[in-house]
Amino acid sequence: MKKVLVLGGGRIGAAIAKNLSADHAVTLADLSIDHLDYLHSDCQLVAADACDDESLKNLVQPFDVVVGALPSLLGFDRLKALIELNKMIVDISFFAEDALALNELAKTNGVTALVDFGLAPGISNLYAGHFVQQFDQVDAFACKVGGVPVERLKPFEYKAPFAPLDVIEEYTRPARMRREGKEIILPAMSEIESLYFKGVGHMEAFNTDGLRSLLQTVNIPTMAEKTVRYNGHATLIQQLIDAGFFKPEHRDATAKVLLEQWQFDENEPDLTVMEISASGVKNGKPHAETYQLIDHYDQQNNVSSMARTTGYTCAAGVRLALNNELPKGVLPPEIIGQNPSWFAHIMSELATHNINIKAV
Secondary structure, X not given: OOEEEEEOOOHHHHHHHHHHOOOOEEEEEEOOOHHHHHHOOOOEEEEOOOOOHHHHHXXXXXXXXXXXXXXXXXXXXXXXXXHHOOOOEEEOOOOOOOHHHXXXXXXXXXXXXXXXXXXXXXXXXXXXXXXXXXXXXXXXXEEEEEEEEOOOOOOOOOOOOOOHHXXXXXXXOOEEEEEOOEEEEEOOOOOOEEEEEXXXXXXXXXXXXXXOOHHHHOOOOEEEEEEEEOOOHHHHHHHHXXXXXXXXOOHHHXXXXXXXXXXXXXXXXXXXXXXXXXEEEEOOEEEEEEEEEEEEOEOOOOEOHHHHHHHHHHHHHHHHHHHOOOOOEEEOHHHHHOOHHHHHHHHHXXXXXXXXXXXX
């Protein structure tokens, strides 16, 4: 039984720890563990400051792999620290910095670091790599993804499974895309389009900066990533942006207000939707594929859909890393997706939790 350390006891970190405790010895570390008593029978709980280098060094020493589930502002620095400590890591902190900048450091230290191993980035990247491996050539790739509450309450019809500041960053950071081989930058929340999910209805999708490592690792001429929300959400948020509420000097105050509006109630059901598409040439002929994921809150175990789709993907990545001889270096999911057996392993494990990505 391998030893796993999960850094970060938020909803997703807790879901990862509980999932991995089924077949591994898991320790969950957070600044405060008072809210984690319900996990006491599943894993060891440790109050620790992962931002303190000496504390981190002492904490991680006995573990075979470390899961990074920290806030995005801490993620890159702690990933670097863990690589310097020669620890295998699977990370979902989704920091703004370029994880591939640490690739040579990881190789030098003989470390395998899986990064962005969640929903999107995560499952979407796995599929991008899978398409690259399966097609003769991929001409276009797109991912449209979002998490929303089941109950649609005005004015936002949205609640955040992450910190509001992280969502504000998503809504304001310019979106990097690729079109016909050229990299372009578009405003976040631009080019709103409609899409349909069976049983959910019509929703809207708008540009966000979610391609991340894909812009460096795969040779697909046209790529886009969009965030999905209920219809009308983008217009409302754009009004707040235009009014200055998301300016740097106002962000902290805005985030405090939104925290009250966007906080999920205990055991409140949420919903995750994703559409992944690719077109190009396969077996010498023009070919296109589209897949959708529609995932719901787990009422039996009280696990949110976002924690399921993000956390269980991460947990599958941990098991993959522990049971296979993966390359050394920083590995985004699209690299894993280009190996058919590794891709199948991740998808099979997700299917055991009824997380199914279906062709449409």
